[in-house]
Amino acid sequence: MPEAVSIERVSPGLAGDAIDLVVTLPTFRRPEHLLRTLQSLQAQTTSQRFAVIVIENDAEGGAGRLAADPLFAEGAIAGLVITAHARGNCSAYNAGWSTALERFPSMRYLAVIDDDEIAGPDWLERLVETAEALPADIVGGPQVPVFETAAGRGLLRHPVFVPHYAVTGRVPILYSSGNVLIRREVLETMGAPFLDTAFNFIGGGDSDFYSRCRERGFSFGWCAEAPVHETTPPRRMEFSWLNARGLRNGALSSIIERRRQTGRRGSLRRLAKSAALLAASPFRSAALAARTGSAVAGLYPMQVAVGRLLAEFGIVNEQYRRPDQN
Template identity: 70%
Template sequence: MSQTITVECVSPGLDHAAIDTVVTLPTFRRPEHLLLTLASLSAQRGAPRFAVIVMENDAEGRAGLDAARPLFEAGEIGGLVLVAQERGNCSAYNAGWTTALERFPAMRNLLVIDDDEVAAQDWIARMIATADDLPADIVGGPQVARFEAGARTRYENHPVFTPHYRTTGSVPILFSSGNVLIRRNVLETMGAPFLDTAFNFIGGGDADFYSRCRERGFRFGWCAEAPVFETVPSRRTEFSWLNARGLRNGAISAIIERRRGGRHGAPKRIAKSLGLLAASPWRSLRLGLGTGSATIGLYHCQVAIGRLMAEFGRVNEQYRQAERN
């Protein structure tokens, strides 16, 4: 890893060699919600002995570190808090995953939850059970939206707020890292840096990682019974945010396909983008009629336009200004 990682505190008496499962939790300027996330981890039932790694990604402000430190130093939560000096969500994930491999030699399962989410009480146990039962190397779960006061809840059926899959079982691929379990052998095989930091501020580093994992033959699964509940601020239900997210999702899909296909895949990729653009009005009409919302219906058009914009290098860095995301 090229970035600087500093471990700021470790819970007393932590037996690194006895930990089977590690939960990694990136945080950036959400100290109040971080405490809610940590409380949900402390309340887990039926889970094996696990450790938590909090990755503070605000090297200057360190509000997350300040909020979490007392819990770890008092031993209320087992694990550690580190500072990932390089800004960006991919850099934060890379710091936590690398540290988990280095510090916990017996770790078999690595889970991820974000600092705007709260885990169900049996989240860890159900994710591990699904990975064992399927079996699967990488398991995802639903991120259930919980809208803050003032949010436009009529958009709750928008594709950006609904899970990609409905039922537990094997799936072809995953798209998000906000609720996921990854086996240790996946990380060891893929090697650090796991997420490409070129995606730090546009998102999609997780989708790119999964695409590369699929190429290496790893198996994916879904656990519908292991939700995390994501707090959705009102600004994420404004048209400007939904439009930007749709364009961004389209751009990410084109970028990942370009990386997998190389120069020779350009004609096929562009033809696909044009085909999606041609079909998008009808797909949008169907989605709009099905949800009763023209705003929701626009999503397919936005994704198609975002794909074409990416071909000309126009990609929205939606995570660059966290306060606007």
């Protein structure tokens, strides 16, 4: 195991070669919700023999590790609790995915769910069925926001909260790792570290990973019937958070393109695209505001365009650096 990973608990009698699918579950200072997520995994109705890896990413506090430990110690859930000592979501994913490959030699699929999400009882079965029926190497599903107050319902049509696709089938690419199924062959081909830790605190490591997977020829699918429900705190209903997320999404698109389009020609191409998007953004924003009935949602194309341009000058908001503000 890498030095940055500690195995904290292994469920009794765990046979790594008897597991078809591994669910990785990164956690950071959400012990109460982590237990709700684990309960939804316990309730899965599936033919897949699966195990769960909880990845604690707060090595000092360890609240998630302490909350999950009794369930694994008693064998109520098969799998492991590990600590990823390097902070950041990419580091946590890398630790869990590497552990899954090493500990479970018969694993065919790896799934990801976050510690603020709840899966329905057929979540895993639907994802696997879709992956095999399409077929697709990587399959995503909707992350449906569940707002803690009624005021948030007006944001359901904001682009930040709307799933990227609506219908099950093959898709060109995915953007989020909060609800995804990945074939083992993808991880073995891409190799560790899977997610670039440069994205640890700005997000987007998953989008960059998918972009590289597409370059290697892997295919993508969408399963509309496998949603997870994501608890959305009041902070994410505030304009400052929505504005920061729009700017960040624009910055990420520029950063990822920069990695694929190098040299002077690539820079000129990106700047031209950013300028065109900025010029068109007022019209796109007006159209989106009219379509959604929300001026706040309508600002999103402008925020993305400004974020792209700022990123060209090295200005990127690390939205995950301070968890209390996310």
